[in-house]
Amino acid sequence: MAITHPLMGLLMENIILEMRGITKTFPGVKALDSVNLKVRAGEIHALVGENGAGKSTLMKVLSGVYPHGSYEGDILFNDQKMAFSGISDSEENGIIIIHQELALVPLLSIAENLFLGNENVENGVINWPKTFSRTQELLAKVGLKESASTLLGQLGVGKQQLVEIAKALAKDVKLLILDEPTSALQENDSAKLLDLLLEFKEQGISSILITHKLNEISRVADSITVIRDGASVSTLDCHAQSISEEDIIRDMVGRDIANRYPSRETKLGETLMQVREWNVWHPETVERQIIHDIEFNVHAGEVVGIAGLMGSGRTELAMSLFGQSYGKNIRGKVTLRGEDADVSTVPKAIANGLAYVTEDRKELGLILEESILTNTTLANLERVSSHGVIDENMERQVSEDYRRALNVRTPSVFQKVMNLSGGNQQKVVLSKWLYSKPDVLILDEPTRGIDVGAKFEIYSIINQLADDGKGVVMISSEMPELLGMCDRIYVMNEGRLVGELDKADASQEKIMSMIVKA
Amino acid sequence: MSTTKEAMTEVQPAPSVANYLKSHMRDYGMLIALVVIMAMFQFLTEGTLMRPVNLTNLFLQNSYIIIMAIGMLLVIVAGHIDLSVGSVAGFIGALAAVMSVNYDLPTIVVVPVCLVVGLIIGGLQGYWIAYWRIPAFIVTLAGMLVFRGLTLALLAGQSVGPFPKSFQLLSTGFIPDVFGVGRPNVTAMVLGVLAALAIAFLAARSRSRALKYGIQDEPFSFFIVKNALIASAIIYLTYLLGTYRGLPNVLMIMAVLVAFYTFVTNSTTIGRRIYALGGNEKAAKLSGINTEKLTFLTFANMGMLAAAAGLIFAARLNTATPKAGFGFELDVIAAVFIGGASMTGGVGKVIGAVVGAFIMGVMNNGMSILGIGIDWQQVIKGLVLLLAVIFDVYNKQKAR
Incomplete structure (x- = not known):
């Protein structure tokens, strides 16, 4: 695997963003270990890695959520060293991040949402005609035909995502960061969104796309950076070499997954x-x-x-x-x-x-504030108790058994589930339903x-x-x-x-x- | 699924006391605050605070708040609130007075009837909250007004009393000295030593279990010092009480309730499910938990404990007044939040609520001894509530 392309040096002049040797430590954990990331001007750069690999942390460093000084390393944006002290700082420079959970207010109109925190004001009074006309302009750019006064809550998730992007456009974006933008979208909405990114590329807006979906990457990405265990593993140039999905997966997990679906004899x-x-x-x-x-x-x-x-x-x-x-x-x-x-x-x-593992594990599947142990036995508490009194030893044993059988990666079953990664949380939900027999x-x-x-x-x-x-x-x-x-x-x-x-x-x-x- | 013993005992790094205390600041913070506040008032009042007679008063004065705080803790953990407890306590006091004084009913009848009436009142409010999904804030606000009015109506606007001797014993009685010494009260001290031993024994047992599973992060020295302190505090307090008149009946009722509800919340399925309900109601429901019934029961229980508090308060004043119970709900709710419960539900401990109630109680008592006016007392209590919650939120954020 070529870590850097030999011609990389010649292409350097067009680098819009360079993150150099970013190291971020939390008490007891090194979340990022001298990570490097280079994004060229006007490209779509895919950032991939397993959950917990450090993608979101890296983006939080970039957008100033973790302010300058709380990490080591340098951020160069348009060849200038940046020291963001907060999100407003990075947004001022045209770096805008769209989070997985949309930051929109359902009971406000599209126009109000678009300019929330960025209102068109004259002497402290909102200029509504201007707000509405600019909204229509921006909506047209993202291909939405909705009226500016439509309440946001009436739109589907796909359209809400587009509104979020229009919101970024309202702020004169130079580098757009999208954190798993299509995870809640259907295929045709996803396709629309990816087309939009390609369109932005034409207009010279660079994007960083965080995603788990490899088919999206092969469709739109110009280069790919793979992050594993808090370190950048490789940067692949999609135009200089042909990259298969298997290549990416191997870099992500650090091993070959010969078959993505384990075989079974029915x-x-x-x-x-x-x-x-x-x-x-x-x-x-x-x-x-x-x-x-x-x-x-x-x-x-x-x-x-x-x-x-x-x-x-x-x-x-x-x-x-x-x-x-x-x-x-x-x-x-x-x-x-x-x-x-x-x-x-x-x-x-x-x-x-009957057992039902819900689609939305955080909202419907887990008690996030509680431990793995509590969540594991919740649907079948009778089994670990007699006359309404819980047998602590048995409960501990049971949840420990399931933790090991399902390979939940955590030091103890007393860990709160909100501290676990998505995959581990899902295993806890499965434990709960397996234990209901x-x-x-x-x-x-x-x-x-x-x-x-x-x-x-x-x-x-x-x-x-x-x-x-x-x-x-x-x-x-x-x-x-x-x-x-x-x-x-x-x-x-x-x-x-x-x-x-x-x-x-x-x-x-x-x-x-x-x-x-x- | 097979179980291998080797994997159970994972190697833990030797924990240091300072680190342990830091990471468990939320658990011990309020207890430490209580000790500091007591020490401060002990100093400021030149020793009056811990004098046996004052200490006895302290328990008597705060018993009804503590009893209601236990019930309120469950309500708040379940994700609700009950604003009616003060009015319900007042109403039950009035009911007891009317039954005992106007109708000469014996105490042995009055007390159970009043508790059942409290249970029914709580159940009625719980019914609307649980099965009709009417916000608890509204239902209990209505209850607060309704029972305030019913108290006035029942007493015809006047104070009713005095209660018969047997009823007064609820609040003013003491555990007699079986050893016949009288003063100092040997029974009190013996009970104190027994309680200390029991607590130490339970702590040691749970520690040895935890060690067996390799999940103990509490340093041994910390464990010894903590339990030695708790034990000596209990023995010292019972000794002080013993040099006066012994253990008040109310203290025993309180101790039994605290022990019982600690057990319910820690070790029973119903307790576990209340935490799950408050933590994530939808997930609890989809896990087969009857969330409506649990909510209903939590309020019914609250009603009964409010009734118990109302009886004790009436017995203490030896009269039922139309103003009895006025504003209690605020002290009770404040106690629960000072004790570390979360406004959004799912988090909180019985012992925390008790500590919270004592913090409020010691401050009331200490400031009264110092002659601080009721005006400034309110201001200080308000600030303490705010500080306690800020402290809790701060620790929570740090833990993330």
Whole structure:
């Protein structure tokens, strides 16, 4: 692997940003260890690395969240040494960061959001006509046709992301940093966003793109810097050499992942779960039907996928099945192990052997302030207690067992889960549901926002579950993942099942065409 | 899933006392503050604070706040608030007075009836909060007004008293000296030594367990000094109380409640689930926890403890007045927050709430002895609450 391209020296004149030997230590941890990053003017520079590798820390150093003096090393922007003391400093210089969690106010209009903290004022009074006309200009630039007075909350996530970018444009951006901008977007919205970056490139705006999605990198990136364990491992020039996804992955994890999906020999058993004529209506607008006559089944030892675009009703289906956690007027029949099962409340669903790993682990899956131990036993406290009194030793033993079995990387089970990385948090959620001893697990986006190495581990756990004779229902927006993991794939669109594919004849094209033609 | 013993005992670096204390400042900060405040007033009042008679008074004066603070802790951990506790305590005091004085009912009937009425009041408020999702702030604000008014109506605007002797014993009684010495009260001292031994024993047992699992980071010297200090503090306090009239009944009620609720919060499924509910209600619900029922129970429990506090307060004054319980809720809520509970729920300890209540109590008592007016007392108490919460937030940020 060529660490630097031999011609790099000749291309140097066009460097807009250079971070040199950045070292940042937190009490007891060296988060960054002399990291180097060079971004050329007018390029899209991808920054990749596992979760916890130090990408976000590096960007926080760059944007002044960690002020000058709290780290070692130099930041050169347009050949000048920078010493940012805060975000406003870096923004003044045209370095603007868009965080993964959008910083927008849903109850304010697009215009108000765009100029929040940067209002068009004359003598302390906001000039609304100017604000609105500038908003329309900026919205046009990002390809949004919404009115400036539309409330932000009425937009979908994809459009909100575009508003966030328009907000950056309002500040005369020179270097745009995007932290996993497409993690919450569907394919077509992601594509739109990436096109926009390419357009900016034409206009001379450089961007740093932090992402886990390798296909995006190969599509737009001019160069790639890989960070691993707080150090920059390599910088790859996409135009000087041909780079395969496997190359990047190898640099990210420091090892070859021969196969991104661990193989498994399927041994189908009895039908574990059967859902018939499942209908669900919207919890607030009661006349809107969300799920229409869905029928599906899962066998023991089988991994069944549910494909579909965001908003196709996959999560709603799963949550309505799991103790009617979503929806109203739910009708339909669930049989588990051949017998009619009452899954009308969460405790009943759990008692009947159902488990649901939520899509949003921070909001719905974990008690962040609590320890791994507390989270592990939460759904099955009875098992570690007698007469309502918790057996501390047994609880510790159990959570310790799961911690080791699922390889949660932490010194002790008393660690608060909010201090864990995304992958480790997901393993804690899985521990919780494994300990509830289910027959059927519904996994909703089980690998969202976690890095390649941890994904492989999650896949291995899923395979282990199937080998143990459990039924797994896997909901995912990443089609390669479904194709790599599932024995059978159901395709959903607008609350209906529009197809079913066996592993042998499933492909991305077939799934997409089922969705489009439905 | 197999278990290997070797991996259980991971090597821990030898922890130093200073580092340990630094990282656990949140746990010990308020306890240290209490000791400092007591030492300061002991000095300023030239020893009056710790005189047996004053110490006895200190416990009697603060007992009802502490009892309500225990219930409030659970409410706040669950992510709610209860503004009605002062009014409910006042109402129950009035109810007890009417039953005992106007209807001559025996204490043995009055006390349980009042506790059940408190439980029902708490349950009623909890019902709206838990099952109808009406904000606790609103429901209990309404409750505060309603029971303030009902107290006035029940007492017809007048004070009712005095209570029969048996009822007064609730507050004014002392544990008799079984050894017959009388003064000093040997029973008090024996109970004190027993309590100290029990606490030391429990601490040693949990430490040895923790060591077995290799998860102990508390330095041994720190452990010894801490428990020696706690034990000697308990023995010294009971000795001081013993040289006066012994252990007040109220102190025993308090001790039992504190021990019971510490156990509930630390070691029972219901306690664990309340923390989970306050920490992340949606996640708790999706983990099969009946969050509505838990919320309901927390408020019902609060109602019962408010009733207990109301009885003790009425017995102490030996009369029920229309103004009884006025503003108690503020002292109770302040005590819980001083004790380290989080406004957003999910965090807080029973013992913290008790320490918080004592900080408020010692300051009230000390400042009164010094002759500081009620005006400045309020100002100082307000600032202490603010400082305590700032200290807590500061430590939390540092820990990140």
